[in-house]
Amino acid sequence: MSRYRASRPLRAPIKISFVAIRNVLRMGDPRLLQVSEAVHEFDTPRLHELIGDMQDTMAHLNGAGLAAPQIGIALRVVIFGTGAPNPRYPDAEIVPYTALVNPVLTPIGEATENGWEGCLSVPGMRGLVPRYQQLRYQGVDPLGQPIERQVSGFHARVVQHEVDHLDGILYPMRITDLRQFGFVEELFPGQQLQDD
Numbered sequence: 001m002s003r004y005r006a007s008r009p010l011r012a013p014i015k016i017s018f019v020a021i022r023n024v025l026r027m028g029d030p031r032l033l034q035v036s037e038a039v040h041e042f043d044t045p046r047l048h049e050l051i052g053d054m055q056d057t058m059a060h061l062n063g064a065g066l067a068a069p070q071i072g073i074a075l076r077v078v079i080f081g082t083g084a085p086n087p088r089y090p091d092a093e094i095v096p097y098t099a100l101v102n103p104v105l106t107p108i109g110e111a112t113e114n115g116w117e118g119c120l121s122v123p124g125m126r127g128l129v130p131r132y133q134q135l136r137y138q139g140v141d142p143l144g145q146p147i148e149r150q151v152s153g154f155h156a157r158v159v160q161h162e163v164d165h166l167d168g169i170l171y172p173m174r175i176t177d178l179r180q181f182g183f184v185e186e187l188f189p190g191q192q193l194q195d196d
């Protein structure tokens with residue numbers, strides 16, 4: 001019992017949450033060009049802390065996804081999906097929040113489609129990027145439990161974009177027609193768009 005009880009109203013316990021917003025590396029930083037290493041230990045404080053920091057950073061910057069190398073950690077960890085509609089693809093399926101470790105992508109068929117992409121490491125810009133329309137992705141969650149999904153469209157695009165980061169590939173390297181690359185404000189005047 002508090003000795004202040006008689007004189008002070010009881011207060012709700014203070015909730016302390018440690019939000020860790022990390023600096024996102026920008027294109028030109030050589031660390032974005034590294035090939036990241038596989039994770040070998042799961043359900044560790046280090047891995048949970050990394051993913052927590054990635055979540056906080058992605059949420060703060062309004063991103064659609066984030067890869068560990070973007071915050072300077074060369075491990076094969078990506079997060080994506082907000083569980084909410086994406087303003088750039090309002091008709092696209094909602095991508096569930098996913099933390100994916102050691103991902104492996106297997107395209108289904110040869111079909112590709114072009115779509116506009118942005119990246120938190122290339123702020124303020126958009127480019128038209130061809131991606132596989134359909135694919136299977138496999139990997140594990142932070143506890144080491146297997147994840148396997150077959151996805152298409154925007155969900156497939158986001159995964160391909162994030163997994164590319166693990167191999168040192170940024171979306172501008174995938175653009176086939178550089179006339180379709182530019183500043184958001186010029187390409188889409190008046191629209192507020194998320195970066196991936």
Ligand code: NI
Pocket residue numbers: 118119120121161162165196
């Ligand atoms: Ni990106």
